Each structure stands twice: as C-alpha cells, then as structure tokens.
Amino acid sequence: MERKNHPRGTRNSRREMKKNVFSKKITFISILTISIILICGGVYATYAMQHKPKEASELEDNSYYEQKEAALLTKIRESQKHEELESTEQEKTDGLIQTLTYEPIASDSIPQLLATKTELTTLMASIEKDSPKETAIKLVGHIKMLKINENVVGYQPVVDIYTWNYNAEDWYKKTELGQNTAFMNQKTKQPLTLQDIFMSESNILAVQQVIEQKLLSESPDGNAIIDSILNMPKISLDGTSFTYHPDAISLGLPENPTGKKEIMLDYKEIAGYVNPEFVDPASIKEVLPKPLDPNKKYISLTFDDGPNPETTPRLLDILKEKGVKATFFMLGQNVVKHEALVKRVAEEGHEVASHSYSHPQLTGVDAQRVKDEVQKTDKAIYHAIGKLPTDFRPPYGAVNKDVAKIIGKPIIQWSVDSQDWQSHNAQAIIKRIDETAYNDTIVLMHDIHPETVDAVATVIDRLRGEGYEILPSNDLLGKKAKPLHMYYGSKDERPVQ
Structure with a gap:
C-alpha cells in the first residue's frame, strides 16, 4: 500500500492553531480572575466604607455623637445634684479628654479633706495620663459619702470614666475607687479613732490576746516565736495606726518575729470588744453570744x-x-x-x-x-x-x-x-x-x-x-x-x- 505523506507546512500550521487556542484560554481565565478580584475588592471596599469606625476627627461633624455627649453630661450633672455632698464643678478639656471635678462646698464637715482631695487629684491625673489620646473620654472625679450607720460616715475619692465606643456609638463606663476612705464620728464630727471603736484600755488588751493567738496560729512554728510574740509591745488606743473598714479593722503592729507590719481582724473575731455603734451591725450580728435566759x-x-x-x-x-x-x-x-x-x-x-x-x-x-x-x-x-x-x-x-x-x-x-x-x-x-x-x-x-x-x-x-x-x-x-x-x-x- 502506498503511504501518504503530509506536507511539513500543514503540520506546523496545526501546531500554531493549538497554541493560539491555548493562549486565548489563558487570556480569558486571567481576565475572568482579575474581574472577580476587582468585583470582590469593590464589594469589600463598599462594606468597609459603610462599617469603618468613625475617626476621632469625625466626631465634630457627628450630630449623633453630639446628642449622646450632651445627654451624658446632663446625666452626670443631674446625678451630682442628688449626691448628699453639695459640690461645685470644675471643668477642663484637653483634646478629646474632658475632666469634671466636683469639690464639696461644706468642706469643714469632712475630716482629712485635704488628703482626700489630694488622692482624688492624683488618681484623676494618673487615669488621664494612661488614657488613649485619640479616644473621646470623660473623667468625672468626686468624693462619695458612705453612710455606714447613724454614727459613722466615710468619704471616698471616686473617678467615673466614660469612654466613647465608636462601633457601638455609645459611652462605656467604669469606676476607679481611691484606696483611702476618711471615716468620721458623726457624734463628734471628728475623724474616727480607736477610742470610738474599742472604747477602753481593757477592750484593746483583749484584742491584743486575739492578735497574739492569730500570729501564732498563722506561723509554721508557733513554739519558735512564742517568746517574741508574748513580749511584743502592747497596742494602745492612742499610739496604734489603723485602717477602718465597716466589717473589719487593720491594726499596725510593733516589730515582731513574723515580719508583719499590720494585721487584719474581722469584727466577728473581736465582737465582744468593739463598740457596735461604730461598725456595720451585720458584721457581728451572727457571732454575738446570746444572752443567758433570764428565766433559767x-x-x-x-x-x-x-x-x-x-x-x-x-x-x-x-x-x-x-x-x-x-x-x-x-x-x-x-x-x-x-x-x-x-x-x-x-x-x-x-x-x-x-x-x-x-x-x-x-x-x-x-x-x-x-x-x-x-x-x-x-x-x-x-x-x-x-x-x-x-x-x-x-x-x-x-x-x-x-x-x-x-x-x-x-x-x-x-x-x-x-x-x-x-x-x-x-x-x-x-x-x-x-x-x-x-x-x-x-x-x-x-x-x-x-x-x-x-x-x-x-x-x-x-x-x-x-x-x-x-x-x-x-x-x-x-x-x-x-x-x-x-x-x-x-x-x-x-x-x-
């Protein structure tokens, strides 16, 4: 049989056709891919534009923010009017941080007012320093009156921090409390003393016994330190530092082998030796011994x-x-x-x-x-x-x-x-x-x-x-x-x- 031979030019043209088809496919896929990317990018950009957080610089043009800010300031000022301590407002604005400080008018009635005000000022300055500068913030500092009972009130520095949440478009609040509270004897209008709480030397000596036992009980080897504990100088009504709490008291300790400089006593541990008029009644209610039955x-x-x-x-x-x-x-x-x-x-x-x-x-x-x-x-x-x-x-x-x-x-x-x-x-x-x-x-x-x-x-x-x-x-x-x-x-x- 005679074999047919194809011309070389015919074979080459077929190869060229295949190459052209493949190139067109590649070009089409590339164009399609780029189109999809552009479409997705456009959708994302549109979404991002619609949902991006409002920058601080935009707040001036945001009427909704202005309404919320005005409502918050009105709420703050109305709240201060209803506080038991009448006060005057001092306002300061630094960028996006606004501070409102409320100072009591009847300052003579508050013991240790200068120390309390100093702590409030220090606390506000510290918070302001640590606050982000690109966020709208309101710092509200005031001295809160705490009524423990008819005979004891306390005065505590408080800072309310309001931060604008750009996504939620609302204010978020948290509160920082000062570490020290000045407590006052309402009867004498003087700072609370150990004499108010313990009344007599005999009671403070009884508390000394409780302290000695507690130090020994908390020691890993009470027998090793008992001599030092028993010879520890006595606490006294007029020479002992203390921190009052409504349900407990922290007493300063003389130098002792435990190294402790103070000891915290719940009033329930010393219920028989504290003046119930100067502590939270609930703190000793359950532990006071029941009186003997007069009929027995x-x-x-x-x-x-x-x-x-x-x-x-x-x-x-x-x-x-x-x-x-x-x-x-x-x-x-x-x-x-x-x-x-x-x-x-x-x-x-x-x-x-x-x-x-x-x-x-x-x-x-x-x-x-x-x-x-x-x-x-x-x-x-x-x-x-x-x-x-x-x-x-x-x-x-x-x-x-x-x-x-x-x-x-x-x-x-x-x-x-x-x-x-x-x-x-x-x-x-x-x-x-x-x-x-x-x-x-x-x-x-x-x-x-x-x-x-x-x-x-x-x-x-x-x-x-x-x-x-x-x-x-x-x-x-x-x-x-x-x-x-x-x-x-x-x-x-x-x-x-």
Whole structure:
C-alpha cells in the first residue's frame, strides 16, 4: 500500500492553531480572575466604607455623637445634684479628654479633706495620663459619702470614666475607687479613732490576746516565736495606726518575729470588744453570744491547781458521764509535767485557763516575777494544746491594778467557795455548795484533792435538781470578759482597783 505523506507546512500550521487556542484560554481565565478580584475588592471596599469606625476627627461633624455627649453630661450633672455632698464643678478639656471635678462646698464637715482631695487629684491625673489620646473620654472625679450607720460616715475619692465606643456609638463606663476612705464620728464630727471603736484600755488588751493567738496560729512554728510574740509591745488606743473598714479593722503592729507590719481582724473575731455603734451591725450580728435566759438558773464549776495525774483523769470521767463542761485553772509547772492530760481536758471541751506557774501571791512579788509567772504558763499551755489561755485566776484571788495590767487577761474570781482545800471531806464539800450556791455564780473547787472528785457527781446531781444549768466560766460570762476586770459571776463584774 502506498503511504501518504503530509506536507511539513500543514503540520506546523496545526501546531500554531493549538497554541493560539491555548493562549486565548489563558487570556480569558486571567481576565475572568482579575474581574472577580476587582468585583470582590469593590464589594469589600463598599462594606468597609459603610462599617469603618468613625475617626476621632469625625466626631465634630457627628450630630449623633453630639446628642449622646450632651445627654451624658446632663446625666452626670443631674446625678451630682442628688449626691448628699453639695459640690461645685470644675471643668477642663484637653483634646478629646474632658475632666469634671466636683469639690464639696461644706468642706469643714469632712475630716482629712485635704488628703482626700489630694488622692482624688492624683488618681484623676494618673487615669488621664494612661488614657488613649485619640479616644473621646470623660473623667468625672468626686468624693462619695458612705453612710455606714447613724454614727459613722466615710468619704471616698471616686473617678467615673466614660469612654466613647465608636462601633457601638455609645459611652462605656467604669469606676476607679481611691484606696483611702476618711471615716468620721458623726457624734463628734471628728475623724474616727480607736477610742470610738474599742472604747477602753481593757477592750484593746483583749484584742491584743486575739492578735497574739492569730500570729501564732498563722506561723509554721508557733513554739519558735512564742517568746517574741508574748513580749511584743502592747497596742494602745492612742499610739496604734489603723485602717477602718465597716466589717473589719487593720491594726499596725510593733516589730515582731513574723515580719508583719499590720494585721487584719474581722469584727466577728473581736465582737465582744468593739463598740457596735461604730461598725456595720451585720458584721457581728451572727457571732454575738446570746444572752443567758433570764428565766433559767446558771452556775459554773471551776477547778484549780491541776492537772494532777492521780485525780484529774477520774474527774474528767465523771464530767464526761454527766455531760458537764467545766473550767480548769492550771498551774504552769503541772502543765509542763502532764501535757497529755492538759490536751485531754481541752479535747473533751473544757476550758483551759491560767492559774500562774508556781502559785505565788502576785501582789507580793515584783513586776518581772508577775510577768514570768504569766508568760511561762502561757507558753506551757500553748505547747500542750496550741492555744493561749484567755482567762486568769490569781492565786489566793490576790490582784491589784498593776498586777492585772501585767496579766493582761480577764480575772476570774469565785462567788461560791467549796472550802475543799480546808475540809478535805466529800460530804462537807457537798453540804457547803448546797448551802451557798445561787444563780449566775462561779464555784471554786480543786481537782488535786481526791475528796473533791468524790463529791463532784453528787454536787452536779443536786445542782441540776435545783434547776441549774452548768456552764464553763467563759460561757457564763458571755464570752466577753475583758482584762482589768474581775468576775465573780455573770452579774458581778468589778474593775480591778
């Protein structure tokens, strides 16, 4: 068969045609792609133009902004008119930042006004410095009056910050508060003092006990610092710095091993020692002890001079069987020897209190000996149970004002003396208490005498038969006994003379 041959020129022309078709396709796709990009870009540009944030420079031509600004300023000024503190306005504008400062007119009625105004000025300057310059902002500074109760008001620097939100086209508000508030005694029209809050030296000494225990409890090793804590200078009504809060108080501390310069106490921790007229009533409402029922009879059983390993355990067994809680006034020298027994007393719900270390008559020894007798016992009891004793019974009941001040604890005396130390006879002890017990009194006994332990079960039964409810002395006294005072019962409190 004869093979046909195509001319070379024909083959080349076909190749050229294919190239032209391909080029046209490429050109078409490119034009289409560019068109799509241009269309999308135009749509996006239109959207962006419609939704872009308004620049600060546009605010002058924005009537809507002007309306919102006028409404805000009217609201601010109307609000200030209704504040309890009448004030005058000072206005300043720097670019887009406008400041409105309201200064009280009756400045004489505000304690520490200069310091409060200085803090307000400093706070406003700091906020203005940190504010963006391209954003419309209103800074409103004023001194707010805080009414805690009828007797206490506070004055606090406040800055309201209004920032214009360009997207939302509205003002956004936040508030900055000054760190310091000046509180005033409404009765005296003077700055609030520790005298207002604690009323007396005896109350501030009671607070000292709470502080000592708190510092020890918060320490990783209370036994390592207890000497320094017990020897820490006492806080005072006129020499202690403080920061008042409606529900708590921060007290400045002398130099101490914890390194703390101040301590915060909730009023509920010291409810029995604060003047309720000068704190937020809600802060102590739930913790104030309920008064004893006037229609009931109460009595407290107290035991001195222990613990004794021969007699105290048997006494504890009887008290546990009878469901009675008592108060044990312990000698430090016996605590050191019988720590496990002291711990048992505390764990079974009895009160552990101090009766000095070695039982001297404290009014007959020098001040250093008194201090040693108290502190050595405090340390011994703390080492045994992790708590300092809060109450003290002086040996022989002997105390005077100087001794009481060194002791720094409530002095718990007695009104019914069982005379067990004299009779050493169970029946005589029972008879004595039968004949001398009366309502709201404290009974003195000694857990070192076997005859006393022999008598206790009958004493409890007969007291209950007479209608008495038996309480530890701390509960009988409403958990608010205070230093420099002696207590013979819940209705017999006497200042130490």
